[in-house]
Amino acid sequence: MVNVALLSKWHVHADDYARQANQNEHIQIKVVWDENVERGQEWAKQLTVPFEPDLKEVLADPEIDAVIVDTPTNLHKEIIILAAEYKKHIFTEKILAFTVEECNEIYEAVNQNQVKLMVSLPRLTENYYLYAEQVLNEGLLGKLTSIRCRLAHNGAVPLEGNPNGWLPKHFFNKEECGGGAFIDLGAHPIYLTNRLAGPVKAVIARLQPQSENEVDVNSVAIIEYENGALGTIETGFLSSGSPFQLELYGTEGALLIEDDKIRLKSKQLGEGWHTPDTLPTALPLPMEQWISSIIEGKIPSITEKDVQGLTLINQAAILSQTQGRRVEKDEILTVKK
Template structure:
């Protein structure tokens, strides 16, 4: 299946190109980019043609699918156009800025009979899989609190430099729609949503840097209908911050930290802390799930609900910060 790479704007664009090259069911057919020079450079690196006209890309009968790594504010327009040309679509999170826009996109892909996958990779990794098992097996009992933190130092400016390693375009509010929360915070949001269930209210604080138009650190409290409380943390200003996923219940605690999984439960290990090392069935990465759905009609584990609920929490968090109040969903 020949794929067109649409934009190198997002820092994960190179990762997706590499995944295509490593997948024997996919190949890169050509490159398009809203920044012509950047697109030409990328196409040269990949040794494929560059096409400056998006309509020509989408009308090309040899192109069966597209990977969208454009600025987030271009997602809706480009994905709707791709769907209307019956191209399958893989895209970076978040899908769109509003729930209504997400629903419009899903309606379009369903109408045109194409498959859409949004990259939510942490739903395929072992921290989430063990957390899901801990809940399903009753190891922690009823969930009372869940905390997830994902942060890095992309906005920290080293001595002698004018910017951090995260590209300046990630701080363009118009293009990105926000800062740390909408980008990096997406991972803790969709994880807590999946594990805790339906959210009913959100309270958030998004902190900007002195010279930044977007948040560089954020914390969100989510009330879930299950009575669990979710705590989401993210930052572009944290050196050495590990990925953390913590589940607290009436009968146990599960702590996940950078690949290490520990459990203390009345049902497991005589109530002492134990390291969990059992092998779990592997869940394919988002791109492989996308291909399996297209080629073999295998339903992905990443769902439409995951995608829409991610935008729902992001949207509510931004409003909560703006108005300084708890937002009931």
């Protein structure tokens, strides 16, 4: 049994991870800590576990094997490194950190202390992603020339009695979040396209805020890949009814995924569009992979490369927006480590 401490309910997915933990036969939630004491006490009461206001007391407890981190993103580096130093395994919400340099520091602490770190990038486990990967690997699209991914929702569309929409107010706090729609919801298109298109060469981004918010709520990035393909990543908090879309185009065909509808056209398959009869079996969710890595030593499918690549795009996009220009990958990677 892996005894777990929940560290903060700041993120909107914190309840989801608590539920996944409770549903996993190998996990036991033992305690809650939160930088917001009142919120933490209420959450602990709901979960019928103790609340501990002192983080170091939680981490020093020898009965605690691991932590699930849902703090503000600007606290990730400090808290995750501290947890690693106390020899606790770590599961955390994306993104890991604001810069590649900070990610390197976190992984250095994780590796030195021989603990398991998992960042939740769940769409890399989905059957549609695995199918897209399969289609590329089989050469059915020929040479990949273009990839587009869109994921958006209406979280910042004003509601009656809530001018900020249904997202919590702190999701628009630039200091805590590091950004808005792109760094949060845009993470999913970023890590999906990174996997499918390969190494990135350069980024151009437009991260557009609403007048009353300092973070972006409607964002687009154009990605240049080393293989010559172009990528378009679209996200936002202002789109009602927007479907998830993943599109791949190549010299031999096209793959279009829109929610649960999948269509493939390939010269190698004859004329017209084809719908797959079956899809690959989905992989275990990130939390399941994390626990398997702790208990059985299994190697997760979600890797440090995925996590670093996600941060790289975010860091480059913010620089592109701030300076109004194209940003080369090497500009980010040559920052002093």
